[in-house]
Amino acid sequence: MPLDPGPVPPPQGHQTAPPISPEEFALLSELLYRHVGIRLKSAKQSLVQSRLRKRLAALGLDNWGRYYAYLVGHNAEIPHFLDALTTNETFFLREEEHWEFLRRHIVPEVAARRRGAEREFSVWSAAASSGEELYSAALVLQESLPLPEAWRLRLVGSDVNSEVLDRARQGRYGTYAVRNLPDKLRQRYFTPADEPPGVPGWQVAAHLRRHCRFVGHNLLQPFPETGFDLVLCRNVFIYFDQRAKERALSHLIPATTVGGYLMFSHTEALIPPMPNLERVRSSIYRRVR
Numbered sequence: 001m002p003l004d005p006g007p008v009p010p011p012q013g014h015q016t017a018p019p020i021s022p023e024e025f026a027l028l029s030e031l032l033y034r035h036v037g038i039r040l041k042s043a044k045q046s047l048v049q050s051r052l053r054k055r056l057a058a059l060g061l062d063n064w065g066r067y068y069a070y071l072v073g074h075n076a077e078i079p080h081f082l083d084a085l086t087t088n089e090t091f092f093l094r095e096e097e098h099w100e101f102l103r104r105h106i107v108p109e110v111a112a113r114r115r116g117a118e119r120e121f122s123v124w125s126a127a128a129s130s131g132e133e134l135y136s137a138a139l140v141l142q143e144s145l146p147l148p149e150a151w152r153l154r155l156v157g158s159d160v161n162s163e164v165l166d167r168a169r170q171g172r173y174g175t176y177a178v179r180n181l182p183d184k185l186r187q188r189y190f191t192p193a194d195e196p197p198g199v200p201g202w203q204v205a206a207h208l209r210r211h212c213r214f215v216g217h218n219l220l221q222p223f224p225e226t227g228f229d230l231v232l233c234r235n236v237f238i239y240f241d242q243r244a245k246e247r248a249l250s251h252l253i254p255a256t257t258v259g260g261y262l263m264f265s266h267t268e269a270l271i272p273p274m275p276n277l278e279r280v281r282s283s284i285y286r287r288v289r
């Protein structure tokens with residue numbers, strides 16, 4: 001007769017993580033704030049727990065105190081921590097008024113300024129997530145620049161989350177992400193591609209993707225490129241407190257060319273006053289010096 005094997009041991013690295021205590025939550029959220037400026041409200045405790053559960057399991061840890069100690073001692077864990085806790089919701093042509101402003105105001109202004117000069121149009125999507133925002137800018141420029149083939153497009157997307165940047169580089173999207181795109185634009189700038197595998201979706205066409213680059217960057221740090229005609233920093237300041245917004249602005253403004261524009265989201269209209277920024281309309285600003 002076989003011996004009684006006793007109780008089944010829990011699998012390595014709990015699948016169901018233990019609850020986070022308020023002290024553990026405070027430590028983890030302070031660490032997040034220090035790295036990327038995101039302030040988590042205490043109501044987000046269970047969200048944090050569910051988003052980080054996989055990390056606990058992957059590391060074979062059974063409580064949040066140990067996970068915190070691991071994070072503090074292992075820099076290599078930080079990107080996983082940030083990837084798990086950043087919110088990446090985005091879609092093509094989000095906030096139509098911004099694209100309308102680009103078409104009707106910024107493009108004609110830049111086209112007039114660069115007449116005869118080297119024709120470069122540059123856009124930085126500074127919290128690019130999976131790329132929909134930068135590709136939206138690319139296709140609006142293709143549609144609205146006079147003689148688009150005569151322009152060099154310098155289009156850069158950046159984000160602190162490396163997983164979304166990998167998706168941005170692939171440029172593959174499900175039907176939900178492209179729901180706002182008129183059929184005409186989808187046909188011109190996309191090719192059918194499964195996304196996820198086995199489900200029909202779309203990939204940004206190579207002739208549009210070739211203008212777009214994606215790089216890792218934290219908004220709390222200076223950006224290595226400057227001279228942008230348009231800087232998009234939308235739907236990320238809602239997670240920042242005043243100090244983090246000011247710090248990010250101190251890097252976004254110098255990256256914008258004098259006379260260039262910065263766009264935030266309509267939900268984050270409260271941009272701290274900055275001496276070299278003029279408010280053009282709700283959520284659209286211009287660098288004046």
Ligand SMILES: C[S@@+](CC[C@H](N)C(=O)[O-])C[C@H]1O[C@@H](n2cnc3c(N)ncnc32)[C@H](O)[C@@H]1O
Pocket residue numbers: 035036037038086087088089090091094126127128129130133158159160161164217218219220233234235236265
């Ligand atoms: C909600 S998405 C917004 C995407 C796009 N801008 C839009 O409006 O649709 C916010 C993005 O900001 C990124 N993010 C958060 N904190 C950041 C930081 N400190 N530096 C760079 N990116 C950050 C997140 O990873 C996420 O992809």
